Amino acid sequence: ERKKVEDEVAKRFSDEQRMKNAEKDKQISDMRRQIEDLKRRAEQGSQQAQGEGKELELEKEISQLFPVDNTQPVPKGMQGADVIQEVLTNSGTRCGAIIWESKRTKNWSDGWISKLKDDQRTAKADIAVIVTQVMPKDIRNFGFIDGIWVTNYASFHGLALALRQKLTELAFTKAMAVSK
Numbered sequence: 001e002r003k004k005v006e007d008e009v010a011k012r013f014s015d016e017q018r019m020k021n022a023e024k025d026k027q028i029s030d031m032r033r034q035i036e037d038l039k040r041r042a043e044q045g046s047q048q049a050q051g052e053g054k055e056l057e058l059e060k061e062i063s064q065l066f067p068v069d070n071t072q073p074v075p076k077g078m079q080g081a082d083v084i085q086e087v088l089t090n091s092g093t094r095c096g097a098i099i100w101e102s103k104r105t106k107n108w109s110d111g112w113i114s115k116l117k118d119d120q121r122t123a124k125a126d127i128a129v130i131v132t133q134v135m136p137k138d139i140r141n142f143g144f145i146d147g148i149w150v151t152n153y154a155s156f157h158g159l160a161l162a163l164r165q166k167l168t169e170l171a172f173t174k175a176m177a178v179s180k
Helices: 002-065 111-123 156-179
Strands: 070-073 083-088 093-105 127-132 143-147 148-152
Touching: 002 070, 002 083, 002 093, 002 156, 083 143, 083 156, 093 156, 111 127, 111 148, 127 156, 148 156
Parallel strands: 093 127, 127 148
Antiparallel strands: 070 083, 083 093, 143 148
8 A cells, every 4th residue: 555655646746747847848938939039029120220221321312412302201100102302493493203112121022012102192203213122023223113113222323313304304394385
């Protein structure tokens, strides 16, 4: 009977140890999942900060390139592109608007085109541009996809100058037609 009680106590002790070990394993597993989740959130936050940094840089470059124009960022949390550039002549006449969307991601998304087209309609902008780190296939430096200009950061300045020039010439042509 003593042997039976000892076996029963040993079995109970063994079961308790197994349950404690199982609880510890589950706790460790949950903590690992939490750590991975926190790492992912921290990385996502830093990517967001990098994206916001690129937006500010883009706005600053546009403002420096075209000091006559009215350049405004789209407020954080609001729908729309990152920067709205109102193209003005030296005398202050409005020629049109360009909206700029900055993308700093590892993969191209075709969904950006339709979203920016919607933003363009909402902002009543004449031209919409995506400045991106990763280009869509078949486009090397810059190109025109379904009504939206897409450019890399290296070609951004040249495209910005050309598009602004196009808007000012178009406004001049319209003014000449009206005066006739």
